[in-house]
Amino acid sequence: MTYSEEKKTFIILYQSGGINLSEWQDFNGFDEQSFFGSFIHETPLFFKVFALFILGVFVFIIYKSVRSWMSNNASPLIKARSKAVTKRTEVWGGSGESSAHTSYYVTFEFEDGGRLELQVRDQDFGLIVEGDRGELLYQGTRFKSFDRVKQTEQLNF
Numbered sequence: 001m002t003y004s005e006e007k008k009t010f011i012i013l014y015q016s017g018g019i020n021l022s023e024w025q026d027f028n029g030f031d032e033q034s035f036f037g038s039f040i041h042e043t044p045l046f047f048k049v050f051a052l053f054i055l056g057v058f059v060f061i062i063y064k065s066v067r068s069w070m071s072n073n074a075s076p077l078i079k080a081r082s083k084a085v086t087k088r089t090e091v092w093g094g095s096g097e098s099s100a101h102t103s104y105y106v107t108f109e110f111e112d113g114g115r116l117e118l119q120v121r122d123q124d125f126g127l128i129v130e131g132d133r134g135e136l137l138y139q140g141t142r143f144k145s146f147d148r149v150k151q152t153e154q155l156n157f
Contacts, residue, residue, distance in 0.1 A: 072140035082108040082136040084128050084146070085115065106143075108136050118143040 039048075086107040094100030104125035107117045120128070120143045127148075134148040 068141070072142050075140035077137060077139050077144065079135055079137045080110055082110050082116075082134070082146075084130055084132045085109045087125065087128065087130055089125075106146075108146075 084106050088105050088107075090103040090105070091100050092103075102122070104120050104122055105117050106120050106125065106128055107115055109115050116138070118138060118141065124143070124146065128146055132146070132148050133151075134146055136146050137144040
């Protein structure tokens with residue numbers, strides 16, 4: 001149902017007496033009998049401060065995530081010759097009944113000596129070997145791809 005259809009339905013119900021708006025005229029916000037009213041008036045200050053702190057942490061995490069996402073989207077796609085110099089993993093979670101999660105990182109060194117560590121997918125992590133040279137494509141802090149350049153040297157086994 002579209003907004004205009006809902007609006008027409010509301011008007012028809014109101015005109016036919018199906019909706020009583022007088023019930024809403026006495027609404028004075030949250031009184032002391034409601035959940036929020038009792039939380040505001042009866043909860044000790046420590047719990048109010050703790051609840052506000054937890055809410056603030058959630059708001060901060062969401063803000064940082066959205067800011068990082070927007071910054072990466074605004075960044076240009078950069079393609080640069082680089083070398084994979086190190087790889088590392090970070091394992092977190094996994095206590096008790098919960099499963100562990102692994103994040104994969106590769107540090108790339110550019111021709112000018114600058115380095116950049118990017119989080120990569122597990123499939124890419126498995127294909128990149130330390131010492132590989134190639135074309136790195138990234139956007140902000142987002143890894144896009146790494147196209148390895150094959151060595152011209154013959155490998156002796």
